[in-house]
Amino acid sequence: MDILNSLVLLANYIFVPGLTYGCQLALGALGITLVYGILRFSNFAHGETMSFGAMFSILFMWLFQSWGISIAPLPTVLIALPFGILCTIAWVLFCDKAIYKFYRTKKAPPVIFLIASTGLMFLMAGVIRFIIGPRDQTVSDGARFIMRAREFKEMTGLDEGLAIKTSQAITVIATIIIVTLLFWFLNKTLTGKSMRAYSDNEDLALLSGINPDRVVMYAWVITAIIATVAGTLYGLDKSYKPFTFLQLLLPIFAAAIVGGIGNPLGAVVGGFVIAFSEITVTYAYKKFYAYLTPESWHSDGLLQLLSTDYKFAVSFVILVVVLLIKPTGIFKGQSL
Amino acid sequence: MAFLIGENMTGGYGGADILHDCTIGVEKGEIAVIVGPNGAGKSTGMKAIFGMLDIHTGRVMMDGQDITKLSPQARVNLGMGFVPQTSNVFTSMTVEENLEMGAFIRTDDISDTKEQVFDLFPILREKRNQPAGELSGGQRQQVAVGRALMTKPKVLMLDEPTAGVSPIVMDELFDRIIEIAKSGVAVLMVEQNAKQALNIADKGYVLVQGSNKYTDTGEALLANPDVRKAFLGG
Numbered sequence: 001m002d003i004l005n006s007l008v009l010l011a012n013y014i015f016v017p018g019l020t021y022g023c024q025l026a027l028g029a030l031g032i033t034l035v036y037g038i039l040r041f042s043n044f045a046h047g048e049t050m051s052f053g054a055m056f057s058i059l060f061m062w063l064f065q066s067w068g069i070s071i072a073p074l075p076t077v078l079i080a081l082p083f084g085i086l087c088t089i090a091w092v093l094f095c096d097k098a099i100y101k102f103y104r105t106k107k108a109p110p111v112i113f114l115i116a117s118t119g120l121m122f123l124m125a126g127v128i129r130f131i132i133g134p135r136d137q138t139v140s141d142g143a144r145f146i147m148r149a150r151e152f153k154e155m156t157g158l159d160e161g162l163a164i165k166t167s168q169a170i171t172v173i174a175t176i177i178i179v180t181l182l183f184w185f186l187n188k189t190l191t192g193k194s195m196r197a198y199s200d201n202e203d204l205a206l207l208s209g210i211n212p213d214r215v216v217m218y219a220w221v222i223t224a225i226i227a228t229v230a231g232t233l234y235g236l237d238k239s240y241k242p243f244t245f246l247q248l249l250l251p252i253f254a255a256a257i258v259g260g261i262g263n264p265l266g267a268v269v270g271g272f273v274i275a276f277s278e279i280t281v282t283y284a285y286k287k288f289y290a291y292l293t294p295e296s297w298h299s300d301g302l303l304q305l306l307s308t309d310y311k312f313a314v315s316f317v318i319l320v321v322v323l324l325i326k327p328t329g330i331f332k333g334q335s336l
Numbered sequence: 337m338a339f340l341i342g343e344n345m346t347g348g349y350g351g352a353d354i355l356h357d358c359t360i361g362v363e364k365g366e367i368a369v370i371v372g373p374n375g376a377g378k379s380t381g382m383k384a385i386f387g388m389l390d391i392h393t394g395r396v397m398m399d400g401q402d403i404t405k406l407s408p409q410a411r412v413n414l415g416m417g418f419v420p421q422t423s424n425v426f427t428s429m430t431v432e433e434n435l436e437m438g439a440f441i442r443t444d445d446i447s448d449t450k451e452q453v454f455d456l457f458p459i460l461r462e463k464r465n466q467p468a469g470e471l472s473g474g475q476r477q478q479v480a481v482g483r484a485l486m487t488k489p490k491v492l493m494l495d496e497p498t499a500g501v502s503p504i505v506m507d508e509l510f511d512r513i514i515e516i517a518k519s520g521v522a523v524l525m526v527e528q529n530a531k532q533a534l535n536i537a538d539k540g541y542v543l544v545q546g547s548n549k550y551t552d553t554g555e556a557l558l559a560n561p562d563v564r565k566a567f568l569g570g
Contacts, residue, residue, distance in 0.1 A: 209441035
């Protein structure tokens with residue numbers, strides 16, 4: 001019984017939140033990797049792109065809520081999502097035309113793009129605060145839980161509960177759908193293959209008659225879709241705060257690099273590696289060991305390796321270690 | 337006039353001229369080979385014909401049409417296939433995907449052409465689902481040539497197709513290139529292995545410092561004592 005209790009405890013506090021957070025990071029890292037694979041630069045504005053998409057989703061959600069439209073028990077933001085995506089696509093395509101295209105025609109080195117994207121990041125952060133304000137916004141409505149801790153306890157008779165939030169289930173399902181669609185697109189469709197070809201060998205892709213402007217446009221459109229979904233899911237799960245997206249940039253980049261930047265599969269794996277490392281390192285294991293060890297062994301401390309305040313240090317350390325030991329990441333990256 | 341000809345080409349990569357009044361041409365169904373010492377402008381001459389560098393004097397004609405001002409991409413659309421010397425396959429993509437990418441500009445059914453390429457290079461059929469980056473040097477060259485053939489080009493241009501492959505593979509590649517030419521394609525190639533290349537060539541161009549030094553049939557060049565002494569090692 002104690003073993004079961006301890007496992008449920010881990011499932012409730014590590015596995016379910018880790019899975020959700022991993023999905024969010026995986027989607028974010030996919031956007032970074034796509035832009036890196038096609039446009040060959042690290043897009044620092046990606047966090048704000050996620051925020052931007054989430055903001056538009058929320059604006060449309062408010063509109064729909066004011067009209068009394070609801071899809072309860074699912075959160076209203078889901079029907080606002082497609083409109084948020086459209087706005088974000090329009091925005092990133094505008095940014096590409098207004099900023100990146102200029103440097104592309106000049107064949108500027110990647111670092112120039114990186115700096116331009118950092119500038120865009122600050123610009124977008126400002127615009128977002130201007131439009132929706134810096135405060136916390138609640139995104140989730142409809143049913144909060146699929147399974148409450150109390151229900152689980154009554155069902156199983158265990159002392160420990162397992163709660164699954166609606167937002168967590170939606171996050172996991174949406175990630176599976178997005179990742180499946182993306183892999184199908186990249187590996188099975190001619191357009192997707194042309195993107196991989198462009199990413200693999202730009203000159204040869206040009207010789208084969210692949211239109212670079214097209215490829216770049218598709219890359220931005222897909223990035224905008226994934227970023228909006230990622231940002232909205234993050235907001236749905238935790239609440240939407242504009243400033244969190246600057247902090248998210250570090251774990252997202254860490255995820256992309258750990259997996260091998262430029263490699264979509266690596267981005268997904270990297271997302272889960274970072275998420276589970278962060279959560280397992282910052283979780284307090286006191287109760288877990290209390291179930292498994294005799295009473296005399298029980299500790300007075302929390303048995304927590306690192307305070308949750310330092311959770312970003314985890315991704316930073318992983319990032320540094322990966323860059324020192326295996327800079328290519330788990331899967332060799334560079335091309336989609 | 338030859339089917340494809342670069343006439344009196346003078347130009348370079350923006351700095352000093354590399355080509356000086358250089359003329360290179362090839363007929364349908366024939367093989368033309370450009371040979372010469374290092375730095376003679378062999379590859380440059382070929383790139384000039386393909387539109388990868390600016391020539392300020394001279395012109396490039398294909399099938400009686402002046403294509404001097406066209407971009408390489410536009411020339412591919414007109415029926416030119418080009419196999420670069422290095423990075424000539426998509427390493428992370430399978431052999432079959434490489435061929436599909438070669439046929440990207442085509443809107444019709446490509447399965448027949450794919451079969452023809454597989455018939456020409458049977459090893460590729462066997463390895464169709466393997467990433468091209470995992471193949472041997474010779475097999476990679478076959479993928480590269482196959483990729484260029486996917487557009488059903490009228491002219492196939494090869495930049496040192498046998499660079500870095502073993503002599504046996506080189507002979508085999510040359511056999512395949514002869515087969516391609518026999519199917520009515522004009523083949524223009526740059527080669528380091530001058531003797532073997534001139535052996536299969538209908539026409540040979542010996543370039544020195546960006547100008548035509550000797551131009552003749554492959555046979556005649558091989559028989560020419562001056563050429564033998566200066567470029568073919570006696």
